[in-house]
Amino acid sequence: MFDIIADRFIKLQRKILGYGRLSQKEISDTLREIRILLLDADVNYKVVGEFLRSLEEKLKSEKIASSLKPGELVIVELYKEIVKLLGEKPTKLNLTNQFNILCLFGLQGTGKTTTAAKLAYYYKEKKPLLVACDPKRPAASLQLQKLAERVKVDFIPVKEDIFTTAKVALEFAKKNNNQLVLFDTAGRLHIDEELMKELKEFKEKIKPNYNLLVVDGMVGQDAVNQAKEFNEKIGIDGVIITKMDGDAKGGACLSIRAVSKAPIIFIGIGEKIDDLQEFHPDRIASRILGRGDIKTLIEKVESAVNREDQEKLTKKFLKGEFNLEDFLNQLKIIKKMGSLQKILSMMPIPELKVINFDEKEIIKMEAIILSMTKEERRNPKIIDGSRKKRIALGSGTTVADVNRLLNDFFQAQKLAKLFKDKRKIF
Amino acid sequence: MNIFEKLKGALKKTREKFRGIFFSDNLEELEEILLSADIGTQLTQKLIEECKKFSGDKKEFLKEKLINILSIPYKERFFSSPKVILVVGVNGSGKTTTVGKLAYYYKINHNDVIIASADTYRDAATEQLKIWAEKINTEIVLSQKGQDSAAVVFDAIQSAQKRKKDILLIDTAGRLHTRKELIEELKKIIRVINKIKKSKPEEIFLIIDATVGQNGIEQAKVFKDEIDITGIIITKLDGTAKGGILIPIAYEFKLPICYIGCGENIDDLIPFSPEDFVKAIFED
Numbered sequence A: 001m002f003d004i005i006a007d008r009f010i011k012l013q014r015k016i017l018g019y020g021r022l023s024q025k026e027i028s029d030t031l032r033e034i035r036i037l038l039l040d041a042d043v044n045y046k047v048v049g050e051f052l053r054s055l056e057e058k059l060k061s062e063k064i065a066s067s068l069k070p071g072e073l074v075i076v077e078l079y080k081e082i083v084k085l086l087g088e089k090p091t092k093l094n095l096t097n098q099f100n101i102l103c104l105f106g107l108q109g110t111g112k113t114t115t116a117a118k119l120a121y122y123y124k125e126k127k128p129l130l131v132a133c134d135p136k137r138p139a140a141s142l143q144l145q146k147l148a149e150r151v152k153v154d155f156i157p158v159k160e161d162i163f164t165t166a167k168v169a170l171e172f173a174k175k176n177n178n179q180l181v182l183f184d185t186a187g188r189l190h191i192d193e194e195l196m197k198e199l200k201e202f203k204e205k206i207k208p209n210y211n212l213l214v215v216d217g218m219v220g221q222d223a224v225n226q227a228k229e230f231n232e233k234i235g236i237d238g239v240i241i242t243k244m245d246g247d248a249k250g251g252a253c254l255s256i257r258a259v260s261k262a263p264i265i266f267i268g269i270g271e272k273i274d275d276l277q278e279f280h281p282d283r284i285a286s287r288i289l290g291r292g293d294i295k296t297l298i299e300k301v302e303s304a305v306n307r308e309d310q311e312k313l314t315k316k317f318l319k320g321e322f323n324l325e326d327f328l329n330q331l332k333i334i335k336k337m338g339s340l341q342k343i344l345s346m347m348p349i350p351e352l353k354v355i356n357f358d359e360k361e362i363i364k365m366e367a368i369i370l371s372m373t374k375e376e377r378r379n380p381k382i383i384d385g386s387r388k389k390r391i392a393l394g395s396g397t398t399v400a401d402v403n404r405l406l407n408d409f410f411q412a413q414k415l416a417k418l419f420k421d422k423r424k425i426f
Numbered sequence B: 001m002n003i004f005e006k007l008k009g010a011l012k013k014t015r016e017k018f019r020g021i022f023f024s025d026n027l028e029e030l031e032e033i034l035l036s037a038d039i040g041t042q043l044t045q046k047l048i049e050e051c052k053k054f055s056g057d058k059k060e061f062l063k064e065k066l067i068n069i070l071s072i073p074y075k076e077r078f079f080s081s082p083k084v085i086l087v088v089g090v091n092g093s094g095k096t097t098t099v100g101k102l103a104y105y106y107k108i109n110h111n112d113v114i115i116a117s118a119d120t121y122r123d124a125a126t127e128q129l130k131i132w133a134e135k136i137n138t139e140i141v142l143s144q145k146g147q148d149s150a151a152v153v154f155d156a157i158q159s160a161q162k163r164k165k166d167i168l169l170i171d172t173a174g175r176l177h178t179r180k181e182l183i184e185e186l187k188k189i190i191r192v193i194n195k196i197k198k199s200k201p202e203e204i205f206l207i208i209d210a211t212v213g214q215n216g217i218e219q220a221k222v223f224k225d226e227i228d229i230t231g232i233i234i235t236k237l238d239g240t241a242k243g244g245i246l247i248p249i250a251y252e253f254k255l256p257i258c259y260i261g262c263g264e265n266i267d268d269l270i271p272f273s274p275e276d277f278v279k280a281i282f283e284d
Helices: A003-018 A024-040 A045-059 A070-086 A112-122 A140-151 A162-176 A193-206 A222-233 A251-260 A281-288 A294-318 A324-337 A340-346 A350-354 A359-370 A374-378 A385-395 A399-425 B003-010 B012-023 B027-036 B041-053 B058-070 B095-108 B125-136 B149-162 B180-197 B215-227 B246-253 B274-282
Strands: A100-105 A128-133 A154-156 A180-185 A210-216 A238-242 A264-268 A276-278 B083-089 B113-118 B139-141 B167-172 B203-209 B231-235 B257-261 B269-271
Touching: A003 A024, A003 A070, A003 A281, A024 A045, A024 B041, A045 A070, A045 A251, A045 B027, A070 A251, A070 A281, A070 A294, A100 A112, A100 A193, A112 A128, A112 A140, A112 A180, A112 A238, A112 A264, A112 A276, A128 A140, A128 A162, A140 A154, A140 B125, A154 A162, A162 A180, A162 A193, A180 A193, A193 A222, A210 A222, A210 A251, A222 A251, A238 A251, A251 A264, A281 A294, A294 A324, A324 A359, A324 A374, A324 A399, A359 A385, A359 A399, A385 A399, B027 B041, B041 B058, B041 B246, B058 B246, B058 B274, B083 B095, B083 B180, B083 B215, B095 B113, B095 B125, B095 B167, B095 B203, B095 B231, B095 B257, B095 B269, B113 B125, B113 B149, B125 B139, B139 B149, B149 B167, B149 B180, B167 B180, B180 B215, B203 B215, B203 B257, B215 B246, B231 B246, B257 B274
Parallel strands: A100 A180, A100 A210, A128 A154, A128 A180, A210 A238, A238 A264, B083 B167, B083 B203, B113 B139, B113 B167, B203 B231, B231 B257
Antiparallel strands: A264 A276, B257 B269
16 A cells, blocks of 8 residues: 555655755755656645645745754655645544444445445444445345345345335334444446436435545546535545555545545455555555654654754854843743753753752743843843833732842853853963 | 547547647646646656647647557457457456447447356356346356356356357456456466467457546556556546546557447447547547
8 A cells, every 4th residue: 555655755755864955946856756756646736736835835944944954854744744635633433322324425336335345344333234225237236235144234135216225224224223324325427417416315315424435546636526526516524445455546545635625534455344444644644655653753853853942042042142032931941841950951051050940930930031021031131120120010029039030141141151252262 | 329429428528628728828737637637747748848849739739649649559359269358457447347338349240249257256246247148138157256267267168169159258357456366367367268269368458447547557567567468448438537547558558449438338338549539539
């Protein structure tokens, strides 16, 4: 599953990881390659366009532009965008303990009948009833009947038309306490007005809990037409993508959500009765990128971003540009991490350790800085007596507390200046 | 309704898409249309480049180009009686329906046809084909689920020979081209044909679903490399899918497109003509 697309993504990632900087040229090269790759994987060309625009914005962010090793950041952004395209969170069918109706529809040959049997097996504890609702294809009813026998679930064969079939089936289900009724409808083209009208009428009469579109995983650009038309004419609550066990490129998975907004719920991954898998966007995305380790990478990248921020702050500090806003940020980090002593030992400036903090003090300091205006935080020198009074009042502290904080801060700034001068000397 | 009218009807949606683009010289739009027809990035880029260089009527140029690509000579072969036609393809591509339509097509062209159901995997596959056979009024060799498909084919050739049939049409189980053991099974069927008929099957048709994307290229490649298919039949062309995958397949593998399936009726199968196909796409 997704092996071909993953192979190409792995090659592309190797290239991306080699970039020292991400200038305009690297960004457009990367985007161009992703475009071809996605188109070759049958992702709809319009969806590809939107995907690239969104990704480009992310790649042009300051975080990536200023990073010294942008490769991993790019891969993480790419991963996040793919997860977004696939629908973020997995969607489960919310079946009640009483009575549920699922209706399967789609084009000819997408795998509706096989999927109906797989669903019956998957929800076997609901005592499913399989209903053949395809009076058109020769022996379609018989095919489902044989599958029902194999799964050992109840079955209703097709009658002269689908409405009669449904009536018989629903009466049977009520008497027989089937909690789940599965309708396997005839394959139909989404442009066949008559059959679409019939399906709509069926939906309105039967009111299934879920109307599920079954799509062949090997489908090309037509995937979006199918999803769009079925959604507009019938309304779809979810999608099942079949035949994902071959070398299907998976373009349908990536396009359908974007055009229909309907979530993908299952994928079919083989011919056996239990070859039906819940659809997890995050797992599928890491599969598409060929990275089983994506979670680790995200953690690594995120901690590296923190590290980079720290390094930037240290530089700022050493240049004497450190202000109370930075101070506040540091306090927040310290609070988040808990152990103050540990943080102090991590500080790059040994002299800072002489400043005496305790945990309660941090909360107080934070309150004081939060009561300052932006201007005061950036340029603490302007804080005169009346400002101090206001700040003390706003933060529930005393002027003495404000003075102490400012003294500590100026002391730190002095230290920083000292460092700066020292560096000049050497 | 004549064949060309039928084709035009089936390709209505495709034609509507193509119509607008030649009023302008907007190659970006042309690229979009070629891509959305599943022609694929490589061939699309190549065609666009060539269009750019060409200064005359771009529509005529592209039409000719596509006709050229699709014009792979296809000659019906005959080795020994009965003529054996094997129909293969991935799951759900429309093999069984196509076998029914082919049987009807050969029959109205004055051939004595017998059908064999060698799909011993899918439930009710045999029964489905049997209903087609009854409709067309042809003989059929049935099989049991789980039976050895090569054995079914062996029996079918023998009874076709005995009854002096002109054509034996064999329906096989759907198989993804990535399933090596199932491709081996097809090879075994072909070996049985070779042995009893003392020649290759006359035709091995690969059925390709018009809605398929770039995966169609891999399907054609594997089936060509492994079992030497002789031609392609494209099905479900009556939807919104444009069947554009035919173009890279013809371009890359030089495989002839033999028939088009464009509906659910028994006579909705027409011989493929590159000129008509391209004309039906481009002309009102």
